[in-house]
Amino acid sequence: QRHKFWETQPVGQFKDLGDASLPEGPIEPPTPLTEVKHEPYNLPSPYEWTTCDLDSEDMCSEVYLLLTNNYVEDDENMFRFNYSKEFLRWALHPPGYYKSWHIGVRVKTSKKLVAFITGVPAKIRARDTVVVMAEINFLCVHKKLRSKRLAPVMIKEVTRRVHLENIWQAAYTAGVVLPTPVSTCQYWHRSLNPKKLIDVGFSRLGARMTMSRTIKLYKLPDQTVTPGFRKMEPHDVPAVTRLLRDYLKQFVVAPDFDENDVEHWLLPKEGVVDSYLVESPESHEITDFCSFYTLPSSILGNQNYSTLKAAYSYYNVSTKTPWIQLMNDALIVAKKKDFDVFNALDVMHNETFLKELKFGPGDGQLHYYLYNYRIKHVLRPSELGLVLL
Ligand SMILES: COc1cccc(CC(=N)NC(=O)c2cccnc2OC2CCNCC2)c1
Numbered sequence: 001q002r003h004k005f006w007e008t009q010p011v012g013q014f015k016d017l018g019d020a021s022l023p024e025g026p027i028e029p030p031t032p033l034t035e036v037k038h039e040p041y042n043l044p045s046p047y048e049w050t051t052c053d054l055d056s057e058d059m060c061s062e063v064y065l066l067l068t069n070n071y072v073e074d075d076e077n078m079f080r081f082n083y084s085k086e087f088l089r090w091a092l093h094p095p096g097y098y099k100s101w102h103i104g105v106r107v108k109t110s111k112k113l114v115a116f117i118t119g120v121p122a123k124i125r126a127r128d129t130v131v132v133m134a135e136i137n138f139l140c141v142h143k144k145l146r147s148k149r150l151a152p153v154m155i156k157e158v159t160r161r162v163h164l165e166n167i168w169q170a171a172y173t174a175g176v177v178l179p180t181p182v183s184t185c186q187y188w189h190r191s192l193n194p195k196k197l198i199d200v201g202f203s204r205l206g207a208r209m210t211m212s213r214t215i216k217l218y219k220l221p222d223q224t225v226t227p228g229f230r231k232m233e234p235h236d237v238p239a240v241t242r243l244l245r246d247y248l249k250q251f252v253v254a255p256d257f258d259e260n261d262v263e264h265w266l267l268p269k270e271g272v273v274d275s276y277l278v279e280s281p282e283s284h285e286i287t288d289f290c291s292f293y294t295l296p297s298s299i300l301g302n303q304n305y306s307t308l309k310a311a312y313s314y315y316n317v318s319t320k321t322p323w324i325q326l327m328n329d330a331l332i333v334a335k336k337k338d339f340d341v342f343n344a345l346d347v348m349h350n351e352t353f354l355k356e357l358k359f360g361p362g363d364g365q366l367h368y369y370l371y372n373y374r375i376k377h378v379l380r381p382s383e384l385g386l387v388l389l
Contacts, residue, residue: 170371251385
Protein backbone atom coordinates (compact mmCIF):
# COMPACT_ATOMS: atom_id res chain seq x y z
CA GLN A 1 0.00 0.00 0.00
CA ARG A 2 1.00 3.66 0.09
CA HIS A 3 4.58 4.51 1.20
CA LYS A 4 5.38 0.90 2.23
CA PHE A 5 9.07 1.77 1.62
CA TRP A 6 9.14 5.29 3.08
CA GLU A 7 7.63 4.15 6.38
CA THR A 8 10.84 2.14 6.91
CA GLN A 9 13.12 5.16 6.35
CA PRO A 10 14.43 7.88 8.73
CA VAL A 11 12.24 10.63 7.29
CA GLY A 12 9.52 12.69 8.90
CA GLN A 13 6.51 10.41 9.08
CA PHE A 14 2.99 11.72 8.56
CA LYS A 15 2.03 10.34 12.01
CA ASP A 16 4.72 12.60 13.59
CA LEU A 17 3.45 15.79 11.97
CA GLY A 18 1.67 17.13 15.06
CA ASP A 19 4.33 16.00 17.54
CA ALA A 20 6.13 19.22 18.55
CA SER A 21 8.25 17.30 21.10
CA LEU A 22 10.42 15.77 18.36
CA PRO A 23 13.68 17.75 18.16
CA GLU A 24 14.96 19.44 15.00
CA GLY A 25 18.00 17.72 13.52
CA PRO A 26 19.11 14.20 12.57
CA ILE A 27 16.43 11.55 13.07
CA GLU A 28 18.92 8.68 13.47
CA PRO A 29 22.56 8.88 14.65
CA PRO A 30 25.36 7.87 12.23
CA THR A 31 26.17 4.17 12.08
CA PRO A 32 29.77 3.09 12.79
CA LEU A 33 31.37 2.57 9.38
CA THR A 34 32.17 -1.03 10.33
CA GLU A 35 28.41 -1.65 10.59
CA VAL A 36 27.54 -0.12 7.19
CA LYS A 37 26.74 -2.90 4.73
CA HIS A 38 29.88 -3.23 2.59
CA GLU A 39 28.39 -5.15 -0.30
CA PRO A 40 25.72 -3.83 -2.69
CA TYR A 41 22.05 -4.64 -2.12
CA ASN A 42 20.65 -7.54 -4.12
CA LEU A 43 18.89 -6.66 -7.36
CA PRO A 44 16.30 -8.94 -9.01
CA SER A 45 18.29 -11.67 -10.77
CA PRO A 46 18.23 -10.36 -14.39
CA TYR A 47 19.89 -7.09 -13.33
CA GLU A 48 23.32 -5.93 -12.11
CA TRP A 49 24.77 -2.72 -10.68
CA THR A 50 27.09 -0.52 -12.71
CA THR A 51 28.90 2.72 -11.92
CA CYS A 52 28.35 5.33 -14.64
CA ASP A 53 31.50 7.31 -15.46
CA LEU A 54 30.15 10.44 -17.16
CA ASP A 55 33.65 11.31 -18.35
CA SER A 56 33.29 8.32 -20.66
CA GLU A 57 31.58 9.55 -23.82
CA ASP A 58 29.85 6.20 -24.32
CA MET A 59 28.54 5.94 -20.76
CA CYS A 60 27.42 9.55 -20.77
CA SER A 61 25.52 8.85 -23.98
CA GLU A 62 23.88 5.78 -22.41
CA VAL A 63 22.73 7.86 -19.43
CA TYR A 64 21.57 10.69 -21.71
CA LEU A 65 19.49 8.28 -23.84
CA LEU A 66 17.95 6.53 -20.82
CA LEU A 67 16.83 9.88 -19.38
CA THR A 68 15.75 11.29 -22.74
CA ASN A 69 13.37 8.35 -23.23
CA ASN A 70 12.31 7.52 -19.66
CA TYR A 71 12.72 10.48 -17.27
CA VAL A 72 10.12 12.84 -15.75
CA GLU A 73 7.15 13.94 -17.86
CA ASP A 74 4.57 16.64 -17.07
CA ASP A 75 1.21 15.54 -15.68
CA GLU A 76 -0.34 15.40 -19.17
CA ASN A 77 2.59 13.46 -20.68
CA MET A 78 3.11 16.14 -23.33
CA PHE A 79 6.71 16.99 -22.36
CA ARG A 80 9.70 15.10 -20.97
CA PHE A 81 12.84 16.64 -19.45
CA ASN A 82 15.73 16.42 -21.91
CA TYR A 83 18.88 17.13 -19.89
CA SER A 84 21.89 17.51 -22.19
CA LYS A 85 25.13 15.51 -21.76
CA GLU A 86 27.03 18.71 -20.95
CA PHE A 87 24.41 19.53 -18.30
CA LEU A 88 24.66 16.04 -16.75
CA ARG A 89 28.47 16.29 -16.53
CA TRP A 90 28.09 19.72 -14.85
CA ALA A 91 25.34 18.59 -12.47
CA LEU A 92 27.20 15.44 -11.41
CA HIS A 93 30.83 16.68 -11.22
CA PRO A 94 30.76 19.41 -8.56
CA PRO A 95 33.73 19.86 -6.18
CA GLY A 96 34.25 16.66 -4.13
CA TYR A 97 31.91 14.43 -6.16
CA TYR A 98 32.05 10.61 -5.90
CA LYS A 99 31.85 8.55 -9.10
CA SER A 100 30.49 5.69 -6.97
CA TRP A 101 27.35 7.78 -6.37
CA HIS A 102 26.49 7.73 -10.10
CA ILE A 103 24.69 4.39 -10.05
CA GLY A 104 23.24 2.47 -13.00
CA VAL A 105 21.38 -0.81 -13.39
CA ARG A 106 22.08 -2.97 -16.41
CA VAL A 107 20.43 -6.12 -17.82
CA LYS A 108 23.07 -8.83 -17.18
CA THR A 109 22.68 -10.43 -20.62
CA SER A 110 22.29 -7.43 -22.95
CA LYS A 111 24.22 -4.95 -20.72
CA LYS A 112 21.47 -2.44 -21.55
CA LEU A 113 21.28 0.47 -19.06
CA VAL A 114 17.74 0.38 -17.64
CA ALA A 115 17.86 2.50 -14.48
CA PHE A 116 19.86 5.32 -12.89
CA ILE A 117 20.12 7.26 -9.64
CA THR A 118 22.70 9.83 -8.51
CA GLY A 119 24.01 11.71 -5.51
CA VAL A 120 26.41 14.65 -5.25
CA PRO A 121 27.81 16.04 -1.98
CA ALA A 122 26.65 19.51 -0.92
CA LYS A 123 27.11 21.66 2.18
CA ILE A 124 23.60 22.62 3.20
CA ARG A 125 22.68 24.84 6.16
CA ALA A 126 19.51 23.99 8.07
CA ARG A 127 18.86 26.96 10.37
CA ASP A 128 22.22 27.38 12.14
CA THR A 129 23.73 23.99 11.36
CA VAL A 130 25.77 23.30 8.21
CA VAL A 131 25.45 19.64 7.25
CA VAL A 132 27.23 17.83 4.40
CA MET A 133 24.37 16.14 2.58
CA ALA A 134 23.91 14.12 -0.57
CA GLU A 135 21.72 15.82 -3.17
CA ILE A 136 19.85 12.93 -4.76
CA ASN A 137 18.63 13.33 -8.33
CA PHE A 138 17.92 11.67 -11.69
CA LEU A 139 16.13 8.61 -10.28
CA CYS A 140 14.94 6.96 -13.47
CA VAL A 141 13.62 3.45 -14.21
CA HIS A 142 13.00 2.42 -17.82
CA LYS A 143 9.32 2.66 -18.71
CA LYS A 144 9.18 -1.11 -19.33
CA LEU A 145 10.47 -1.92 -15.81
CA ARG A 146 8.13 0.25 -13.76
CA SER A 147 6.38 -1.24 -10.65
CA LYS A 148 9.05 -3.96 -10.38
CA ARG A 149 9.97 -2.22 -7.09
CA LEU A 150 13.41 -1.26 -8.46
CA ALA A 151 13.28 2.29 -7.05
CA PRO A 152 13.37 1.25 -3.35
CA VAL A 153 16.46 -0.93 -3.81
CA MET A 154 18.15 1.85 -5.85
CA ILE A 155 17.41 4.37 -3.10
CA LYS A 156 18.80 1.94 -0.49
CA GLU A 157 21.93 1.39 -2.62
CA VAL A 158 22.69 5.09 -3.09
CA THR A 159 22.03 5.59 0.64
CA ARG A 160 24.50 2.79 1.44
CA ARG A 161 27.19 4.33 -0.78
CA VAL A 162 26.56 7.76 0.80
CA HIS A 163 26.89 6.20 4.28
CA LEU A 164 30.24 4.66 3.26
CA GLU A 165 31.51 8.26 2.82
CA ASN A 166 30.30 9.07 6.36
CA ILE A 167 27.45 11.25 5.13
CA TRP A 168 24.07 10.71 6.85
CA GLN A 169 21.69 13.30 5.40
CA ALA A 170 20.26 13.93 1.94
CA ALA A 171 18.09 16.41 0.06
CA TYR A 172 15.83 15.67 -2.89
CA THR A 173 12.71 16.94 -4.68
CA ALA A 174 9.76 15.18 -6.26
CA GLY A 175 6.53 16.06 -7.98
CA VAL A 176 4.76 13.48 -5.80
CA VAL A 177 3.90 13.70 -2.10
CA LEU A 178 6.05 11.37 0.04
CA PRO A 179 6.59 11.37 3.82
CA THR A 180 7.11 14.32 4.53
CA PRO A 181 7.72 17.51 2.54
CA VAL A 182 9.99 20.12 4.10
CA SER A 183 8.27 22.57 1.78
CA THR A 184 5.87 22.46 -1.14
CA CYS A 185 6.53 24.94 -3.93
CA GLN A 186 4.47 26.11 -6.87
CA TYR A 187 6.10 26.50 -10.25
CA TRP A 188 5.47 29.46 -12.53
CA HIS A 189 6.16 30.05 -16.21
CA ARG A 190 6.87 33.28 -18.11
CA SER A 191 6.16 32.99 -21.84
CA LEU A 192 8.97 34.25 -24.07
CA ASN A 193 7.74 32.69 -27.33
CA PRO A 194 3.97 32.56 -26.76
CA LYS A 195 3.13 31.48 -30.31
CA LYS A 196 5.26 28.30 -30.02
CA LEU A 197 4.03 27.62 -26.44
CA ILE A 198 0.42 27.75 -27.64
CA ASP A 199 1.20 25.69 -30.77
CA VAL A 200 2.71 22.88 -28.67
CA GLY A 201 0.02 22.99 -26.00
CA PHE A 202 2.23 24.28 -23.17
CA SER A 203 0.03 27.39 -22.89
CA ARG A 204 -3.50 28.19 -24.02
CA LEU A 205 -4.69 31.38 -25.67
CA GLY A 206 -6.26 33.51 -22.94
CA ALA A 207 -10.02 34.12 -23.05
CA ARG A 208 -10.89 37.14 -25.22
CA MET A 209 -7.24 37.16 -26.43
CA THR A 210 -6.00 36.98 -30.01
CA MET A 211 -2.61 35.55 -30.92
CA SER A 212 -1.26 38.96 -31.97
CA ARG A 213 -2.50 40.52 -28.71
CA THR A 214 -0.82 37.67 -26.80
CA ILE A 215 2.50 38.14 -28.66
CA LYS A 216 2.37 41.87 -27.85
CA LEU A 217 1.55 41.14 -24.17
CA TYR A 218 4.77 39.13 -23.71
CA LYS A 219 7.01 41.32 -25.88
CA LEU A 220 10.33 42.31 -24.27
CA PRO A 221 12.89 45.04 -25.14
CA ASP A 222 15.88 44.01 -27.25
CA GLN A 223 18.40 45.23 -24.67
CA THR A 224 18.73 45.01 -20.88
CA VAL A 225 18.05 48.28 -19.05
CA THR A 226 20.23 48.11 -15.90
CA PRO A 227 23.51 50.09 -16.15
CA GLY A 228 26.42 47.73 -15.37
CA PHE A 229 24.46 44.54 -16.15
CA ARG A 230 26.93 42.02 -17.61
CA LYS A 231 27.84 38.33 -17.79
CA MET A 232 29.65 36.93 -14.75
CA GLU A 233 33.35 36.27 -15.32
CA PRO A 234 35.92 34.18 -13.40
CA HIS A 235 37.37 37.22 -11.58
CA ASP A 236 33.88 37.88 -10.13
CA VAL A 237 33.83 34.64 -8.10
CA PRO A 238 34.94 36.15 -4.73
CA ALA A 239 32.47 39.07 -4.93
CA VAL A 240 29.57 36.88 -6.11
CA THR A 241 30.34 34.40 -3.31
CA ARG A 242 30.13 37.20 -0.71
CA LEU A 243 26.94 38.59 -2.22
CA LEU A 244 25.28 35.16 -2.42
CA ARG A 245 26.36 33.98 1.07
CA ASP A 246 24.99 37.19 2.61
CA TYR A 247 21.72 36.83 0.74
CA LEU A 248 21.19 33.12 1.52
CA LYS A 249 21.68 33.69 5.29
CA GLN A 250 18.03 34.68 5.67
CA PHE A 251 16.60 31.33 4.57
CA VAL A 252 15.95 28.38 6.88
CA VAL A 253 17.44 25.85 4.42
CA ALA A 254 20.05 26.99 1.90
CA PRO A 255 23.34 25.88 0.36
CA ASP A 256 26.51 26.95 2.16
CA PHE A 257 28.45 27.93 -0.99
CA ASP A 258 32.19 28.62 -0.87
CA GLU A 259 34.23 30.09 -3.75
CA ASN A 260 34.88 26.63 -5.26
CA ASP A 261 31.14 25.93 -5.24
CA VAL A 262 30.33 29.32 -6.82
CA GLU A 263 33.00 28.76 -9.47
CA HIS A 264 31.42 25.41 -10.39
CA TRP A 265 27.72 26.14 -10.03
CA LEU A 266 27.50 29.76 -11.16
CA LEU A 267 30.22 30.57 -13.72
CA PRO A 268 28.47 30.73 -17.11
CA LYS A 269 28.70 27.51 -19.13
CA GLU A 270 27.32 27.61 -22.67
CA GLY A 271 24.07 25.70 -22.99
CA VAL A 272 24.10 24.78 -19.28
CA VAL A 273 24.03 27.78 -16.94
CA ASP A 274 23.91 31.55 -17.49
CA SER A 275 24.74 34.12 -14.84
CA TYR A 276 24.76 37.89 -14.89
CA LEU A 277 25.59 40.54 -12.36
CA VAL A 278 25.27 44.30 -11.89
CA GLU A 279 28.60 46.08 -11.39
CA SER A 280 27.97 49.61 -10.21
CA PRO A 281 29.48 51.92 -12.89
CA GLU A 282 30.69 54.34 -10.17
CA SER A 283 31.93 52.11 -7.34
CA HIS A 284 32.51 48.91 -9.37
CA GLU A 285 30.81 47.10 -6.49
CA ILE A 286 28.84 43.96 -7.42
CA THR A 287 25.34 44.79 -6.15
CA ASP A 288 23.00 42.26 -7.83
CA PHE A 289 23.06 38.84 -9.45
CA CYS A 290 20.76 36.63 -11.49
CA SER A 291 21.18 33.18 -13.02
CA PHE A 292 19.21 30.51 -14.82
CA TYR A 293 19.97 26.98 -16.01
CA THR A 294 19.14 25.40 -19.38
CA LEU A 295 16.80 22.40 -19.25
CA PRO A 296 15.01 21.69 -22.53
CA SER A 297 12.07 19.36 -22.74
CA SER A 298 11.23 16.95 -25.52
CA ILE A 299 7.81 17.75 -26.99
CA LEU A 300 5.99 14.43 -27.28
CA GLY A 301 3.90 14.20 -30.44
CA ASN A 302 3.93 17.58 -32.13
CA GLN A 303 4.43 17.81 -35.91
CA ASN A 304 6.18 21.18 -35.99
CA TYR A 305 8.43 21.20 -32.92
CA SER A 306 10.49 18.56 -31.09
CA THR A 307 12.07 20.63 -28.29
CA LEU A 308 10.87 23.23 -25.79
CA LYS A 309 13.74 25.54 -24.87
CA ALA A 310 13.28 26.29 -21.18
CA ALA A 311 15.32 28.41 -18.77
CA TYR A 312 14.95 27.70 -15.06
CA SER A 313 15.52 30.45 -12.50
CA TYR A 314 18.52 29.47 -10.35
CA TYR A 315 20.03 31.87 -7.75
CA ASN A 316 19.23 35.60 -7.77
CA VAL A 317 20.26 38.42 -5.44
CA SER A 318 18.96 42.00 -5.44
CA THR A 319 20.56 44.58 -3.13
CA LYS A 320 20.42 47.76 -5.30
CA THR A 321 18.54 46.97 -8.53
CA PRO A 322 14.81 46.42 -7.85
CA TRP A 323 13.80 42.75 -8.19
CA ILE A 324 11.38 43.57 -11.01
CA GLN A 325 14.05 45.34 -13.07
CA LEU A 326 16.75 42.73 -12.36
CA MET A 327 14.54 39.76 -13.29
CA ASN A 328 13.12 41.58 -16.31
CA ASP A 329 16.71 41.91 -17.56
CA ALA A 330 17.07 38.14 -16.98
CA LEU A 331 13.96 37.61 -19.13
CA ILE A 332 15.39 39.91 -21.81
CA VAL A 333 18.68 37.96 -22.06
CA ALA A 334 16.78 34.63 -21.98
CA LYS A 335 14.59 35.81 -24.86
CA LYS A 336 17.70 36.98 -26.78
CA LYS A 337 19.14 33.46 -26.28
CA ASP A 338 16.04 32.06 -27.97
CA PHE A 339 14.45 30.40 -24.89
CA ASP A 340 10.74 29.74 -25.30
CA VAL A 341 9.84 29.94 -21.59
CA PHE A 342 11.40 31.02 -18.29
CA ASN A 343 10.40 28.85 -15.33
CA ALA A 344 10.64 29.68 -11.63
CA LEU A 345 9.59 28.25 -8.29
CA ASP A 346 8.00 30.50 -5.65
CA VAL A 347 11.07 30.01 -3.42
CA MET A 348 13.21 32.78 -1.87
CA HIS A 349 11.91 36.21 -2.97
CA ASN A 350 10.62 34.97 -6.32
CA GLU A 351 6.98 35.81 -5.55
CA THR A 352 7.93 39.52 -5.47
CA PHE A 353 8.40 39.46 -9.23
CA LEU A 354 6.36 36.52 -10.52
CA LYS A 355 3.00 38.26 -10.97
CA GLU A 356 4.29 41.65 -12.11
CA LEU A 357 6.58 40.07 -14.76
CA LYS A 358 3.64 38.14 -16.25
CA PHE A 359 4.54 34.67 -14.98
CA GLY A 360 1.56 32.34 -14.97
CA PRO A 361 1.12 29.61 -12.35
CA GLY A 362 2.09 26.10 -13.51
CA ASP A 363 -0.25 23.16 -13.00
CA GLY A 364 1.97 21.34 -10.54
CA GLN A 365 3.93 21.48 -7.32
CA LEU A 366 7.49 20.58 -6.46
CA HIS A 367 7.98 19.05 -3.00
CA TYR A 368 11.32 19.38 -1.19
CA TYR A 369 12.54 16.60 1.13
CA LEU A 370 15.33 16.03 3.64
CA TYR A 371 16.48 12.51 4.54
CA ASN A 372 17.36 11.79 8.18
CA TYR A 373 16.88 15.41 9.21
CA ARG A 374 13.79 16.83 10.89
CA ILE A 375 12.85 20.46 10.40
CA LYS A 376 10.33 21.43 13.11
CA HIS A 377 7.76 23.10 10.92
CA VAL A 378 6.92 22.76 7.25
CA LEU A 379 8.60 25.73 5.57
CA ARG A 380 6.90 28.36 3.43
CA PRO A 381 8.56 28.44 -0.01
CA SER A 382 9.85 31.93 0.86
CA GLU A 383 11.86 30.33 3.71
CA LEU A 384 13.62 27.99 1.27
CA GLY A 385 16.91 29.05 -0.33
CA LEU A 386 17.75 25.82 -2.18
CA VAL A 387 17.29 25.19 -5.92
CA LEU A 388 17.93 21.62 -7.11
CA LEU A 389 18.54 20.80 -10.78
C1 LIG B 1 7.88 21.50 -19.57
O1 LIG B 1 8.40 20.21 -19.53
C2 LIG B 1 8.24 19.47 -18.38
C3 LIG B 1 8.81 18.21 -18.37
C4 LIG B 1 8.66 17.42 -17.24
C5 LIG B 1 7.96 17.87 -16.11
C6 LIG B 1 7.41 19.15 -16.13
C7 LIG B 1 6.65 19.67 -14.95
C8 LIG B 1 7.58 19.70 -13.75
N1 LIG B 1 7.64 18.71 -12.99
N2 LIG B 1 8.34 20.85 -13.57
C9 LIG B 1 9.19 20.96 -12.50
O2 LIG B 1 9.41 20.06 -11.71
C10 LIG B 1 9.83 22.29 -12.33
C11 LIG B 1 9.13 23.45 -12.57
C12 LIG B 1 9.77 24.68 -12.34
C13 LIG B 1 11.08 24.71 -11.86
N3 LIG B 1 11.77 23.55 -11.64
C14 LIG B 1 11.17 22.38 -11.87
O3 LIG B 1 11.85 21.21 -11.65
C15 LIG B 1 13.27 21.32 -11.67
C16 LIG B 1 13.76 21.01 -10.26
C17 LIG B 1 13.52 19.55 -9.93
N4 LIG B 1 14.10 18.67 -10.95
C18 LIG B 1 13.55 18.92 -12.28
C19 LIG B 1 13.80 20.35 -12.70
C20 LIG B 1 7.54 19.96 -17.26
